[in-house]
Amino acid sequence: MKLLLYTKSIYKLYTQLGWKRFFSLVRSKLLRFLFEKKKTRESLFPATTGNFEYSLWLQKYFPRESDYEGMKEVCKILAYKPLVSIITPVYNPPITFFKEAIDSVLAQVYENWELCLADDASTDTEIKKIIEAYRKADSRIKVIYRNKNGHISDASNSALSIAKGEFVALLDQDDLLTKDALFQNVLALNQNRSIDMIYSDEDKITEDGKLFSPFFKPDWSQESYLSRNYTCHFSLYRKKIIDSINGFRKGLEGSQDYDLMLRFSEKTDRIHHISKILYHWRTHNNSTSLNAGAKSYAAVAGEKALADALERRKEKGTVEPVSGYAGNFNIRYALKNDPKISIVIPSRNQSGYLEKCLNSIFEKSNYKNIEVVLVDNGTDEEKAIGLIRYWKEKEPDRFVWLKYGIPFNFSKLINFGCEKASGDYFIILNNDTEIISPDWIESLLSQAQRNEIGAVGCMLLYPDNTIQHAGVVLGVGGIANHFMLGEFSESTKHYCYLKLTNNVSAVTGACFMIARKKFKRVGGLDENFAVSYNDIDFCLKLGKMGYRNLYLPYVRIFHYESKSRGSDMSPEKKIRLDRESEMMKEKWKDLIDNDPYYNPNLSKSRFDFSLNV
CATH class of the missing domain: 3.90.550.10 (Spore Coat Polysaccharide Biosynthesis Protein SpsA; Chain A)
Known part of the structure; x- marks a missing residue:
């Protein structure tokens, strides 16, 4: 009797949903069941942590090797192939992560790049050996060695000083680019050469290489940006504008990228968003990706960057940090008068x-x-x-x-x-x-x-x-x-x-x-x-x-x-x-x-920023 009732209920569901939605539901339920079994999860979704939705998203949307081969063919026929200078300040990085970061650049589908490394007087003697080995193996890797540690803003400016590209891109010393990161940016530039800045979606990567916590972002949103640095990674900037604003500002370490983008966006509104994961942000005990408190000075610098932006823009207001959530802010503008x-x-x-x-x-x-x-x-x-x-x-x-x-x-x-x-x-x-x-x-x-x-x-x-x-x-x-x-x-x-x-x-x-x-x-x-x-x-x-x-x-x-x-x-x-x-x-x-303040990778049936799987 129970079996008969169960069969009838399944048939009723089938007739209500139609065969496509019914089998999609069955597949989803089956995958979730398998995902909850540890061994099966590791074999089906080896590249992800325990996020079922994101695992499904990666299976459905993340490029495969055959996709990268197709991109290589597209690269051959691109009409516009600008040199991109990838800027990476270096100071005593974990060696394994540092090598993986450089390897992710070497693996790029788009090949007209240079990697500009600025070693900020690393005390680990292995770092120079690694840099030199890579430099000798690929002439596109350029290096400047600083005699004195000056922190990330000075180091980034040193990397900029040896950059020759029309565009510069930012890569942290322990993070990873996807193979198509540069390709997707240059493809967008081929479609619209007036673009001055491009940013993409991103996720995080654990020490053992598992992907999690995707951040699917809105298109350029000025007030949203004043509440937090959401462009972050992967970002490409037109170098002549970077040069016109004198690069990174000393004293804003920890939020130097935020300050840079605030000043950059005052010079142009030709800002483009690529709704694809192109960057894996490394998480470990000392990284802000895992622990915002790891660099508490970053939140202080972010508040200063915003206060300076208000002053430059001649807008009176106060920057209010969101209590308990470092790096998040709301701006309260002063009233100009007392209107009715x-x-x-x-x-x-x-x-x-x-x-x-x-x-x-x-x-x-x-x-x-x-x-x-x-x-x-x-x-x-x-x-x-x-x-x-x-x-x-x-x-x-x-x-x-x-x-x-x-x-x-x-x-x-x-x-x-x-x-x-x-x-x-x-x-x-x-x-x-x-x-x-x-x-x-x-x-x-x-x-x-x-x-x-x-x-x-x-x-x-x-x-x-x-x-x-x-x-x-x-x-x-x-x-x-x-x-x-x-x-x-x-x-x-x-x-x-x-x-x-x-x-x-x-x-x-x-x-x-x-x-x-x-x-x-x-x-x-x-x-x-x-x-x-x-x-x-x-x-x-x-x-x-x-x-x-x-x-x-x-x-x-x-x-x-x-x-x-x-x-x-x-x-x-x-x-x-x-x-x-x-x-x-x-x-x-x-x-x-296509709501510009919503991401196409997010659900069209739920309201809580769930993924479109």
Whole structure:
């Protein structure tokens, strides 16, 4: 009987999923089972540690020897073959790791390179012997020996002084390049010769050669970069720009690469991202890849690099390290003035939610130059009407009651409220929210006041302190969804994403700030999107005009939208949703398919930065 029931349940699953998805599921379950058996794991996935997802990803996507042979053939027909100078400062490296690093350069598919080694007065006499042996074996290896130890910035500049390449690339003395690292960079340059800087994805490698902890990065994101050095490895720079900014700065050791990129990006925005693993970052007891505390001075140097960047850019602000997570920061910009902020809230009935919302705004907010513009869409609940009248009487100069009795259209309600509002900045806010952070308005304003910034959103939490919103990702779970949906608010997944300021394609209309002039410039919310996607469409319009949208982690608000609500969609509502979905696909297909702030190697069905396997 049990066997019959089991067979029926399998058949039911097969019919629901279709044969392709069914067998994919069976394969995944089988591989996971085998992976959990140590001997089988070591035979099936010899190059990885115990990360099942990453093991599957490597099996599916990492190049094989036949792929490298094909790349060699492509190299023969490349129209543009620039010399690339690989810069490696050297000081008493572990000998085995040092040899493997050099061997990874010798193994490159693309051959027009030079390896510029700067020995920073190593005290281990074996190091010079190894360097000389490699130098004699391959004329592309160039060496400069420093008489006095000057630390990594001076050593890197010494390596730069002997570099002749049009581009320079950075390689640490104990890390590894993939065989196609240079090839992929030069291929990108053949497709666009105006590129000035290229960075790639990376992972880590254990002392015994196991790969783990992949970092699949977004495309160039200026505010995300101000929160941490995410370009890191493998990075290629146009040398004439490196020379123009005088290379590496002494005194920034430990974060010298971060400081270099901050200054480099002030000279050019032609920055390209390759969504491939091209670098293996070595982990051992003294490496920052394994232990950020191994070089605590690096975090101090990173903070100084950011403070110096703000000064150069003439932007007043403070750099705040993220407590407990060295090398991660948030920047708080000083307010330029004290503008009036209009908080536009569309509402109908729901007195319980509205009371919490209004109480929290007026009682918890530090910022006082505000007006609340309540756009009343047909409230007929006696308690809600009484509540509105209470606030109108209590805050006659800071509470505006607008009646707008139309069939529900979120975009029209917001546009109407903003038209009547008198503030220089708008906060669009749902009526089922409750303020947690007293400095929420000035925090949003500190970014929204910057000329290049569009919509500024925040962390919205369910009542159980899990994530309702931390920025919107396109193409995941359909048209769009929320990063880290349902995760605990203190999660440090994906390199502390939730704790850091991040560029995003869009933020939710449940709470964001926008300057009035920018709101008007893009024409407000598109009223064809009556219920769904109006906020996302609005943010994408901002992006198209060159503005950057942001998620701020330190502004926290409760959003009482039901976490577990099921579908209550009537046929009429479904028709409208389908229509608005098709409008989005037609209007923004390219961005939905390829969100620049998300990596194509990450899942399109989950919101927690899981891998696409």
